[in-house]
Amino acid sequence: MPDADATPPAAAPRRGRPGYDQQTVLNMAVDVFNRHGYEATSMGILAENLGLSKSAIYHHVPSKGDLLRLALDHALDGLEAVLDDPQASTGAADARLEFVLRGTIEVLTQRLPFVTLLLRLRGNTEIERNALTRRREFDHRVADLVDAARREGSVRRDIDPRTTTRLLFGTINSIVEWYRPGGPLPADKLADNIITMVFDGLHTRGTSGS
Amino acid sequence: MPDADATPPAAAPRRGRPGYDQQTVLNMAVDVFNRHGYEATSMGILAENLGLSKSAIYHHVPSKGDLLRLALDHALDGLEAVLDDPQASTGAADARLEFVLRGTIEVLTQRLPFVTLLLRLRGNTEIERNALTRRREFDHRVADLVDAARREGSVRRDIDPRTTTRLLFGTINSIVEWYRPGGPLPADKLADNIITMVFDGLHTRGTSGS
Numbered sequence: 001m002p003d004a005d006a007t008p009p010a011a012a013p014r015r016g017r018p019g020y021d022q023q024t025v026l027n028m029a030v031d032v033f034n035r036h037g038y039e040a041t042s043m044g045i046l047a048e049n050l051g052l053s054k055s056a057i058y059h060h061v062p063s064k065g066d067l068l069r070l071a072l073d074h075a076l077d078g079l080e081a082v083l084d085d086p087q088a089s090t091g092a093a094d095a096r097l098e099f100v101l102r103g104t105i106e107v108l109t110q111r112l113p114f115v116t117l118l119l120r121l122r123g124n125t126e127i128e129r130n131a132l133t134r135r136r137e138f139d140h141r142v143a144d145l146v147d148a149a150r151r152e153g154s155v156r157r158d159i160d161p162r163t164t165t166r167l168l169f170g171t172i173n174s175i176v177e178w179y180r181p182g183g184p185l186p187a188d189k190l191a192d193n194i195i196t197m198v199f200d201g202l203h204t205r206g207t208s209g210s
Numbered sequence: 211m212p213d214a215d216a217t218p219p220a221a222a223p224r225r226g227r228p229g230y231d232q233q234t235v236l237n238m239a240v241d242v243f244n245r246h247g248y249e250a251t252s253m254g255i256l257a258e259n260l261g262l263s264k265s266a267i268y269h270h271v272p273s274k275g276d277l278l279r280l281a282l283d284h285a286l287d288g289l290e291a292v293l294d295d296p297q298a299s300t301g302a303a304d305a306r307l308e309f310v311l312r313g314t315i316e317v318l319t320q321r322l323p324f325v326t327l328l329l330r331l332r333g334n335t336e337i338e339r340n341a342l343t344r345r346r347e348f349d350h351r352v353a354d355l356v357d358a359a360r361r362e363g364s365v366r367r368d369i370d371p372r373t374t375t376r377l378l379f380g381t382i383n384s385i386v387e388w389y390r391p392g393g394p395l396p397a398d399k400l401a402d403n404i405i406t407m408v409f410d411g412l413h414t415r416g417t418s419g420s
Contacts, residue, residue: 016303035334036246036249036331036334036376037249037250039247039250040247051311110385120330122245122247124246137275142294154413154414155412155414156406159403160395163395163403164407166384167381167384167407169384170380170381170387170388171380172378174376174379174381175376175379177383178376185373190373191282193373194371194377195364196368197369197374197411198407199411199412200413201407201409201410202364202365202408203364203365203367204363204364204365204410
């Protein structure tokens, strides 16, 4: 598994107020963005929610856009690390695909608010569009793996590869809407459940015959 | 299949500007809400996007909230009609579950912008919270069907029922993020693909053994 710890990447550390470093401000900002939407969140709303003055926030980051960029980098760096892991490029396509899906689920659960923000982007600013380009590139690389698994004969061909990839991501990405880390369902059990459903199906007859 | 045509419910028809009736205003408003987020959309932004004055919009509906309520009713009425169809309550649980999932997919594809709006609600207003309550009730009724199919032995028991239901909705609801009605993938083919993946799985071994 790639390193997917929950610590966001900090730019040059800028410490100011006691109890608040850039990372704390970033974590809190991501929560506010997810609650109200990035566009609807002004620096004023952000300051109010963080219990800071606007100038205290500007001490940590130059702009609202920089908070967004740092947050999206944290999500995308994690996802890209999964594909860059040697296990994503050696062995049977089917096993590589499963490795990448499990790794993606792990990043989602460990960096949940950051990936949530990424998935809800509307693409109305340059920073958002850049992140969406990286996300599309990630999707294309996974689609190539799906293609390889189909050619290998391990993944069914009666669903077209584009739809297969979209349904896989749809299923996985939807966990940001309901999964709560630290709740009753451990992340590795969630990954097992998703891998079971998408590859073997929910019907009991699907497994009894194998 | 329930009647799920694409015409939203109109309140008492109030005609004003030539070329704009309440329905047209509603369709356009839903697109703007989906593009910018409901909270970020002021009546001013709405008027600008619709090419109308604010007072012309007020001629059609008393407030932004009423547009939201009408739009959410259209999405929820369609979904609830699926569960109220006799085919959702007679026969084997497995067949009833498949009927409901197919019906849900049909409503999603036919009322796509309306369901998109519903799925993106943040619950920050009373109208949003009422809609979320109806959505949860719908989810619970489908969860009961999943339970029945498990008890019947047709749906696997090694994934807990709550997670099963969430993954099913996750997969289905994710189509609002990418599916385009009128594109290369017909809605009934999409439904077939989803039903195949969630029940039989993507692995070829899942089907060869049945």
